[in-house]
Amino acid sequence: MKIKRSERLVDMTDYMLNRPHTLIPLTFFAKRYGSAKSSISEDLTILKRTFQERGIGLVETVPGAAGGAKYIPYILKEDANKFMDEVIEILNNSQRQLPGGYVYMSDILGDPSKLRFLGRIIATQYLNQQVDAVLTVATRGVPIAQAASQYLNVPLVIARHDSNITEGSTVNVNYMSGSSKKIKRMTISKRSLDEGSNVLIVDDFIHGGGTINGLSSLIKEFDCNLVGSTFFAEGVSDKNKDFGDYTSLVKMEHTDDDDMIITKGNYDEKIFGSTK
């Protein structure tokens, strides 16, 4: 049975959205739909144009016999800013203030509709770089790191503070906690990273930089390369300056009456290259 263009377009969109950063051969689609390669090429042109016009992502087409198409998710600056403005407004609700200068944000980081946006925003910064794995540390960073790993379509690796018998041999590092000045330990399975991998750190919070220290040490132990570090929230602290090129989506700062005020992080500059 011949499949109509309209049906091909719907199925191809689903197929590609579920396989970011993966080259799908033209011949695969041609066989899947019993269609000529020339028709598939035209379909891909429509996908490419629509993905671009709607800010869904890039469809890279590779010409030739071995050619195909690759979907590279991104988010437009205006969509990212609109979404982040909403998140910041939600976070600034006074009922979220917790004793000790904390802000309740676990619900934001557990909401799938928000995680989709957050993952796309983070992935946008690294869309032209080789990323082989996303590394985070248990527990609160896992959902946002997983969201980023989905849009980059690379493995998620979770470091833990306790080692676990179900991980096999592990690599452990000690590091100085930035805030409490205690020595802490971080561990991941030996099997979880290949030597020479390009690793992106994603976590929920940076404040004092202890966690990023630990994760960076793990990356060195595996002879891997650090591609970059993105944090959902940055607690304003002089110590963070030591960690150079991290990206934050929101910034948290104490006001004079000890409440926290949430503002935009540095993502606009880091991801979209804006200077203001």
Next chain:
Amino acid sequence: MKIKRSERLVDMTDYMLNRPHTLIPLTFFAKRYGSAKSSISEDLTILKRTFQERGIGLVETVPGAAGGAKYIPYILKEDANKFMDEVIEILNNSQRQLPGGYVYMSDILGDPSKLRFLGRIIATQYLNQQVDAVLTVATRGVPIAQAASQYLNVPLVIARHDSNITEGSTVNVNYMSGSSKKIKRMTISKRSLDEGSNVLIVDDFIHGGGTINGLSSLIKEFDCNLVGSTFFAEGVSDKNKDFGDYTSLVKMEHTDDDDMIITKGNYDEKIFGSTK
């Protein structure tokens, strides 16, 4: 500018896939594309048919002035079985055997392409039930629980073994660990569940049922309802029988020479209603 049908179909597919279980009004699409509602209705008919033919999911259309369409993700039995057979083959690789009768599976539960399948499989069982939240416990269950929460499009709630100052007031329960017979503690933020919510438990592993005991106690403390429990792996144990209606994707059993052998869990019966 008038938007062509081909472009509408691509964008509508993306839009709906990113918003499972959400009713999108016909008027929303009509406005988005500057098209007549009758054209949008025809588009939705194409989406509906293609989603069904390709096993992507259900597009429920609600007729009338307040009508619209809702995408309900599912996976076909044959696609689920094909995927799970591959996973089981990977898990049975002898290099995954760990001392003490464990099997290394963190990479499977961190692979975004596998998590998409796992999330769809889990969501399929509950597609006709009211689910308001997915509950798991740190750390290893988080990725698969998050994947399920995405396809059900409901919040992910993570219980922890340690309480954390960034969660505000918490609810804590003590429970008996199924395997070690020790008393353990589990905690979640008071804010994380509303009274009367319908909660689905998703975790990586059930063996002896301690964790499900703890999570069920938390659900009771919040006056919530347990919708069901799904585990990636089930360690074969008589004690699991006490926990009734759980679903497992794979089963792990000791062989006589103390290796683990991985076979199909009970999901085929529980999700697809097969008796064999």
